[in-house]
Each structure stands twice: as structure tokens, then as C-alpha cells.
Amino acid sequence: MSLHIRHHSYQFLKDKEMNELYVFYGIFNFALELISIFVPIYLYKIGYSIPWIIFHYFITSLVFVAFSYTGARIVSRIGIKHSFLVTVPLFITYFLGLHFIPDFPALFFILPAIRAVKMVLFNFSFHLNFIKHSDRKNRGKEVTVAQASALAASFLAPFFGGAIVKFANFPTLFITGSLILLASVIPLFMSRECYEKTDFNRRNLFRDIFRRENIPYVMSFSGYAIESWIGFIIWPIFLYLIFFNTESVGAATSLTTILTFLIFYYIGKESDKKDKRQLLKVGTVLYFFGWLGRIFVDSFTSILFIDTYKNLSQHFLYIPWSAYFYDLAAKGNYFKFIVQREIIFNVARIAVLPLLMLIFSANFHPFGISFSLAAFSSLFYIALNKKTV
Numbered sequence: 001m002s003l004h005i006r007h008h009s010y011q012f013l014k015d016k017e018m019n020e021l022y023v024f025y026g027i028f029n030f031a032l033e034l035i036s037i038f039v040p041i042y043l044y045k046i047g048y049s050i051p052w053i054i055f056h057y058f059i060t061s062l063v064f065v066a067f068s069y070t071g072a073r074i075v076s077r078i079g080i081k082h083s084f085l086v087t088v089p090l091f092i093t094y095f096l097g098l099h100f101i102p103d104f105p106a107l108f109f110i111l112p113a114i115r116a117v118k119m120v121l122f123n124f125s126f127h128l129n130f131i132k133h134s135d136r137k138n139r140g141k142e143v144t145v146a147q148a149s150a151l152a153a154s155f156l157a158p159f160f161g162g163a164i165v166k167f168a169n170f171p172t173l174f175i176t177g178s179l180i181l182l183a184s185v186i187p188l189f190m191s192r193e194c195y196e197k198t199d200f201n202r203r204n205l206f207r208d209i210f211r212r213e214n215i216p217y218v219m220s221f222s223g224y225a226i227e228s229w230i231g232f233i234i235w236p237i238f239l240y241l242i243f244f245n246t247e248s249v250g251a252a253t254s255l256t257t258i259l260t261f262l263i264f265y266y267i268g269k270e271s272d273k274k275d276k277r278q279l280l281k282v283g284t285v286l287y288f289f290g291w292l293g294r295i296f297v298d299s300f301t302s303i304l305f306i307d308t309y310k311n312l313s314q315h316f317l318y319i320p321w322s323a324y325f326y327d328l329a330a331k332g333n334y335f336k337f338i339v340q341r342e343i344i345f346n347v348a349r350i351a352v353l354p355l356l357m358l359i360f361s362a363n364f365h366p367f368g369i370s371f372s373l374a375a376f377s378s379l380f381y382i383a384l385n386k387k388t389v
Helices: 003-013 018-043 048-079 082-100 107-132 136-153 157-167 172-186 187-189 202-210 212-243 244-262 263-272 276-294 300-330 333-360 366-384
Strands: none
Touching: 018 048, 018 082, 018 107, 018 136, 018 157, 018 172, 018 187, 018 212, 018 333, 048 082, 048 107, 048 202, 107 157, 107 300, 107 333, 136 202, 136 263, 172 187, 202 212, 202 333, 202 366, 212 300, 212 333, 212 366, 244 276, 276 300, 276 366, 300 333, 300 366, 333 366
């Protein structure tokens, strides 16, 4: 390696705040990957139908939208890093509370509200932290490193999660993940707290979302919101119904993650060299076919092949899409833009999740229709492909 390359690597990685964020995000995602993929499966195993599981997440989106402005004020008041800290007991309460749903069924309706609050605080804090400390010229690489830290940490998380469920039980899985979540916030407090003002009010926050000039953002963010939650809620249950055991679900997820990582960093480097809008066009088409491919999987081998392709195309799309979002946000009131994006995500889910409930209640090829809906939604990523300067 030349001295020139080493120098640029040093310059890129010398930002202490970003390095802390990478470490935190990696550990945090290991804990989440250990647990989250198995939550829909757990709810299914204890007797809830798929429409009811979807409704569980529908409550989360409702509360998220209702709490968004209050959550932004809390983040502004207590600081970004302390907001991260507050989310940890909320995560733990949610995960441990899942264990008690069979004995206290009301928790099925209460826990999504807790999940929504911690999502609000976590999401706002993460994006604020990233945009405040990232470098526009290296934003593609910085998005890549953040996501790569999550991928690297979660290589074996789904596999370990499935093994823990097989040889122990779900409560052991929830407790293990909770302890790791506690450890994840330590790196963030190796530097000073930072604060962000909310120079917007509730009225203009919601009113401005649907201005004519913002419609491309609404379309793009809605596409992500819909397809990502079909992947998060429906796909794990689909895998479980194919394999009928959690360890196979975990193994399939881990293997596709490892294969994805092998060419992952290259995508981020290219996103800084090339026009992000052009990469968005290519990535949207590739990702669309990744979702269509999921309709036809029926074995471990086909899942490994299709899901590896889908994950690769997903990151090929996500990296320029995320970097471009940060570029757009940085041009103006980025705190407001971040909050509005998260509101759009959940308004879109509020609109679509009832449709998914009907699809699974009708029980006419529900998985194929759901994955087709996700494929169609993924085409809206390209709407962000708009010149702003």
C-alpha cells in the first residue's frame, strides 16, 4: 500500500466522533440482529396470526407519528448521546416484555408503543449524530463504514440467535441481547455530549411535508418504508414456514450477510466518485429484481442465492440513497428534515399495513402478493433522484 493511500485512510478514520459512532452502531446492531429477526417468529409461535402480528407493528407506526414532535423536543433538551442512553432501557423493556405476553396479553398492545418511543429517540439521535460529524466529500464511504460495522458485527448474530432459541429459549435470547445493548452505548460517552435546537414547531413540521416540491421525497421515503417492513415482518415468518426451525432461519440470514460483505466496501467508494443519482437509478432496478426473486424461493439453496443477490443490490441502492439523503438534509434545516423523513416512513406504513392484514386474512397467495408489493414499492427509491442545486 502506498503512503498516499495510507494517508487518506488515516484522514478518513481520524474523526473520533465518527469512530465512536461506528463502534456503537456495530455492537448495537449485533444485539438487534440477535433478537429482532426472531420477534415476528416468536409472536407466530405463541399463537398470533400474521394479521395480528402486522397489527402489532401498525400500533408502533401510529404511536411513532403521534410522538415524533415530542420526541424531537426531548432529543433537543437532553442531548443526542443521552437520548441514545434512554433508548436502551426501552429496548430492554420491549424485549423482556415479549416473554410475558402469554401471561399478560395486554402487553401485545402496550409493547409496540414502547417500541415506537425508543425508535423515535434512537432514529433522530443516530441521524443527527451522523450528519453533524460526517464529511460531505466522504459521505458515501462513511455511510458504508457505518453499515459495514453493523454487517460485520451481525455476521453470526442471527445464527447465534437461532442456536440460543434451539438450545435454551426465547427469554435467554432476549436477556442476552439486552445485556449487549447496555454495553453498546459505552463508546459514545468517550467524547462530549452535543445538542441540537428544534427551530420548528409542530404545525409547520407536518404541514411542510406535503408541499408540492417535497412530493419526490414523500414517494422515495414511502417506498423504503413499505418494502423494509415487509422484509422485517413478513420475510422471517416466511423463512420459518419453509424451515420450521429458528436455527435454519438464523443460518440462512448469517450466510447471506457474509457473502454480501465481501464486496460491500467497494460500493461505498464508488458512491463518492460517481453521481449518486446515477447509482440510484441502477440500484433501484437491481433491487426491484431482488424482491421479485423472493417470490420464487422454496429451499435453503434458492434462499441463499436469491437473498445474497437481494442484499447486495440493497446495499448498492442504500448507500447512495442514504448518502444523498444526508446531502439533501445538510442543505437546510437538517433536524426538521430528519424528523419529517421518519414521519413519512410511518405514515406510509399506517396506510399499507392494513392492506397487508387484509391480504393475509384473505389467504390467497399472501406471501407472493406481499413480496410483489415490496418490489413495486422499491421502484419509488428513484424519486429521490432530484436535483436540488
